[in-house]
Amino acid sequence: NNGMNDDGFVEPLVQRVELPDVSHGFEYQIKTDKLNMKKLNAFEKVKIAKGGMRIIDDIEKLAAEAKEKGGAEFLDQDDINIRLKWLGLFHRAKYAPGTFMWRLRVHNGQLSSEQWRMMADQIREYDTGSRDLWDQMGCADVTTRQNIQLRGIRLENLPRHWKAVEDSGVIAVQSGMDNVRNLVGNPLAGIDPEEIIDTRPYCEEFTKKLTNAGKGNPEFANLPRKFNVCYVGSKEMFEHPDINDIAYMPAKDKDGNMGWNIEVGGLLMSTRCEFALPLDAFVPLDKHWELGAAIMTTFRDFGFRYNPRTKCRLMFLIDNMGMDAFRAEVAKRYKDATGLDLAPAETGLVPKEWTRRELLGAHKQSDGKN
Numbered sequence: 001n002n003g004m005n006d007d008g009f010v011e012p013l014v015q016r017v018e019l020p021d022v023s024h025g026f027e028y029q030i031k032t033d034k035l036n037m038k039k040l041n042a043f044e045k046v047k048i049a050k051g052g053m054r055i056i057d058d059i060e061k062l063a064a065e066a067k068e069k070g071g072a073e074f075l076d077q078d079d080i081n082i083r084l085k086w087l088g089l090f091h092r093a094k095y096a097p098g099t100f101m102w103r104l105r106v107h108n109g110q111l112s113s114e115q116w117r118m119m120a121d122q123i124r125e126y127d128t129g130s131r132d133l134w135d136q137m138g139c140a141d142v143t144t145r146q147n148i149q150l151r152g153i154r155l156e157n158l159p160r161h162w163k164a165v166e167d168s169g170v171i172a173v174q175s176g177m178d179n180v181r182n183l184v185g186n187p188l189a190g191i192d193p194e195e196i197i198d199t200r201p202y203c204e205e206f207t208k209k210l211t212n213a214g215k216g217n218p219e220f221a222n223l224p225r226k227f228n229v230c231y232v233g234s235k236e237m238f239e240h241p242d243i244n245d246i247a248y249m250p251a252k253d254k255d256g257n258m259g260w261n262i263e264v265g266g267l268l269m270s271t272r273c274e275f276a277l278p279l280d281a282f283v284p285l286d287k288h289w290e291l292g293a294a295i296m297t298t299f300r301d302f303g304f305r306y307n308p309r310t311k312c313r314l315m316f317l318i319d320n321m322g323m324d325a326f327r328a329e330v331a332k333r334y335k336d337a338t339g340l341d342l343a344p345a346e347t348g349l350v351p352k353e354w355t356r357r358e359l360l361g362a363h364k365q366s367d368g369k370n
Helices: 042-049 052-069 077-081 083-087 113-124 155-168 200-211 285-302 314-321 323-338
Strands: 014-018 026-030 089-091 099-103 139-142 148-154 229-231 246-252 258-264 277-284
Touching (some): 026 042, 052 077, 052 155, 077 083, 083 089, 113 139, 113 148, 148 155, 200 285, 285 314, 285 323, 314 323
Antiparallel strands (some): 014 026, 099 148, 139 148, 246 258, 258 277
16 A cells, blocks of 8 residues: 555556656656645645756746845745755755755765865855854865765856856756765775775766766656665775665675675664665666666655655655565566566675774775875
8 A cells, every 4th residue: 555545556656747848858747636636745746836857947047036136035935945956956044045055966975176176166255254163155065975065055156156067077966855865885985905896886877877967867856755875885884775775785696796785775764764675686787777777766656745754765665565566566677677587685795794994094005005
């Protein structure tokens, strides 16, 4: 029972709708004839009125309106406080009206020196000179998901900020609201002498396909709730797979081929905390995206969208479907994409017992350097 209609999990609750006048050409919308509109949570009602990804077409218009009216706080509140989050822009309505925290995408925490300088250039003009930690203007956050957030951004200047970010190769789309969060991997990837697998290329490929290389991808832009993904690259599990919606765990099949065992549904909330559950699935290294897409579209199509919004996370869908039915649906979509059956879990490469390494100080790298 999905708790929303009598069809259970037979027919998806969303449908693809063609939008010829929108740059992306389509979006996924709730089937309004299948659900009780009065029970939808407030964010779903905003998405029905106008899909979140459509805001990317309004950057120039919103910037001009903000300049004309004296700030973003005087514009349509659903656009400013909700839809702009699809571009990573979070309005600081309470503490700094008219300014935004801008969440970017830094897959596996990878940035070049040029990209760091570009980000510094975007926030420099907003620096007030204050070094009070509560005066969050012209500064940046390093987040627990290996990401960067810029503070103080004004909507009036967004077109040139957006161009600078795009030109540098940094991605900002689908980084807030009901989207997949930043892809997390081993923070020592590529230099770890005890590395099981280098997670960087997998985080990068997932991010590019998820976001259509930063242009936005409506296939995955109307999830019921936020969604966390990580790739584990070392025995320490710095990536915290237990609290991710999808955790890719390094494994080998009986022939010695590397791949991923999959865990699903982890969450850390004020109302519920659950470790991710084994999906009993193994996929080859080069099929990681297809498996991820199968899980995300299952969540998109059948996930809970009523109140309370706390029940809109993936684990609640697994509860409602049951793990066997959830795995069967994912396996069907995986086979449709690859032609392969979803294999059962293989031998995991993360040992059950290990001593945590000390990260502070100087240590040997995989190339012999410190």
